[in-house]
Amino acid sequence: MSDNTVYRASTTAPVNIAVIKYWGKRDAALNLPTNSSLSVTLSQKSLKTHTTASCSASYTGADSLLLNDEPEDIQSNKRTQACLQLLKRFRHDIEVKNPSAPKLSTMPLKLVSINNFPTAAGLASSAAGFAALVRAIANLYELPHTPTQLSLVARQGSGSACRSLMGGYVAWRAGTARDGSDSIAEEIAPVSHWPNLKALILVVSADKKGVASTAGMQTTVETSTLFKTRAESIVPQRMEEMEAAIHAKDFAKFAEITMRDSNSFHATCLDSWPPIHYLNDVSRAAMNAVETCNRKAGKLIAAYTFDAGPNAVIYYEEENEKLVAGVFRYVLQQVKGWEGEYGAQIPSNEQGGLEAKTVMTLKAGVSRVICTGVGDGPERVEEHLVDDRGKPVRI
Ligand code: DP6
CATH class of the missing domain: 3.30.230.10 (Ribosomal Protein S5; domain 2)
Structure with missing residues (x-):
């Protein structure tokens, strides 16, 4: 049978x-x-x-x-x-x-x-x-x-x-x-420990496909002279400091380590041979905008970080939403992504002292935004993508 x-x-x-x-x-x-x-x-x-x-x-x-x-x-x-x-x-x-x-x-x-x-x-x-x-x-x-x-x-x-x-x-x-x-x-x-951490993702259109992370990291390990120090001494100390910052909900410390570590990672990419470039002018405009928000506030209220590509992820605390995400909302009001639970609550601010060139570069280079925040792990769901006879279904 x-x-x-x-x-x-x-x-x-x-x-x-x-x-x-x-x-x-x-x-x-x-x-x-x-x-x-x-x-x-x-x-x-x-x-x-x-x-x-x-x-x-x-x-x-x-x-x-x-x-x-x-x-x-x-x-x-x-x-x-x-x-x-x-x-x-x-x-x-x-x-x-x-x-x-x-x-x-x-x-x-x-x-x-x-x-x-x-x-x-x-x-x-x-x-x-x-x-x-x-x-x-x-x-x-x-x-x-x-x-x-x-x-x-x-x-x-x-x-x-x-x-x-x-x-x-x-x-x-x-x-x-x-x-x-x-x-x-x-x-x-x-999440419940520090639930008010938010993230704004600026999706940046890249001209060409960059180096895939698996290949890129191998090149860095093999050729970068900066890399050894990063792996052996810089990161271990940062891990301890970052854990302490998270436990204390110390955003300024969290922000400093986040930005420095992103910069350190991209420095080892640039130090690789052949050099690896993940950041572009739009990424640098995003960094500049974050630095301006922080300067205006007189303390670190926003932190950028970049993975193996030009997209910017900007972390901030909900109480500073207007001063951080609000500035980007003002500048990038024409792009998609401000709708939805996280985006809808972001109040549009004014230009926030951003330089004209930064504004122009962001406007020209950001194709959409994703508004989000810290969240939970995997969730079991009963919506199956395969029916009870084994056929794929769309839901
Ligand atoms: C820059 O996890 O994509 O996003 O293990 O080779 O699949 P593989 O690499 P992957 O690398 C991610 C690198 C990164 C930094 C990070 O997420 O920590």
């Missing part, structure tokens, strides 16, 4: 933006970092990946992934394979201990995933993507693992993904073990 049961589990997972950057691997095969990093998980009201994991004895063929309606080649993707093999092994252990448990580990997986943000926005979606994939399969397999234990799996998909398995403020400890068993992510403070 054939069993047509389709097993399903779904989750959403957030994007995270690091305030102390992961850049550099000490082991590329296990995806182990050269330094610890720390990030803020962003609200899923603004940005999320929704993934359904399903399996059935009636499915034929290999494991498959449909991402934003397009089939992905996961067979030749070593990183996805590493995640799937580990999760199947964990499920297999459960099946060995409990012979009446359905043999899910032997069934083909059908994974369907959608991002609620446009891929064209140029936002790194690999963190939310791998976190959602790992969390959805862990739910499907009913694994007893904690988010920290699962971070070991997600890390192998994409380093930054291990930090998207938790909400609030998350540290990824580099660890020292050769097998990576202590390279894990842990929540250092929940």
Whole structure:
């Protein structure tokens, strides 16, 4: 008798933006970092990946992934394979201990995933993507693992993904073990500890596709003379200071470390050979605008940070919304993204003393904004992207 049961589990997972950057691997095969990093998980009201994991004895063929309606080649993707093999092994252990448990580990997986943000926005979606994939399969397999234990799996998909398995403020400890068993992510403070941290993302259109982070960080490790000092002494001290700043909700300290660490990371990129340029004139105009807001306020009320691309992420506290996001709203009122729960409450300010050139560059180069704030980790949802006969559905 054939069993047509389709097993399903779904989750959403957030994007995270690091305030102390992961850049550099000490082991590329296990995806182990050269330094610890720390990030803020962003609200899923603004940005999320929704993934359904399903399996059935009636499915034929290999494991498959449909991402934003397009089939992905996961067979030749070593990183996805590493995640799937580990999760199947964990499920297999459960099946060995409990012979009446359905043999899910032997069934083909059908994974369907959608991002609620446009891929064209140029936002790194690999963190939310791998976190959602790992969390959805862990739910499907009913694994007893904690988010920290699962971070070991997600890390192998994409380093930054291990930090998207938790909400609030998350540290990824580099660890020292050769097998990576202590390279894990842990929540250092929940959203409720410091809920009024907001983020404004300026999406900047890049002329051409930049160097992918995986390749870029390898070039930096191999060629930058600044990099060693960053990894060995600068970041370890910053991790301690940043954790203290978060625990104390000391925004000025948080802002200083965030900006200095972004600058330090981009300095090692420029110090790589061939040099890697992620920032452009629009990114520099965003930095300039943030510096002006801070100067006008007489203290640090805004912090910029940039990943492997020109988009700016600007952190600020809700009480300073008008003085920070309000200035950008005034300057960029014509661009999309001010609608929605986070954006609608931002009052338009005036130009805030920004130089004319900065205003012109921002107006010409920012294609949209995303208004968001600190948010929770993955959430289990009952909206499945696969129906009970195994067919993908749109919701
Ligand atoms: C600049 O996590 O994309 O965003 O592990 O090779 O997949 P891989 O790299 P990835 O790198 C992210 C780098 C960063 C900084 C950060 O998020 O910490």
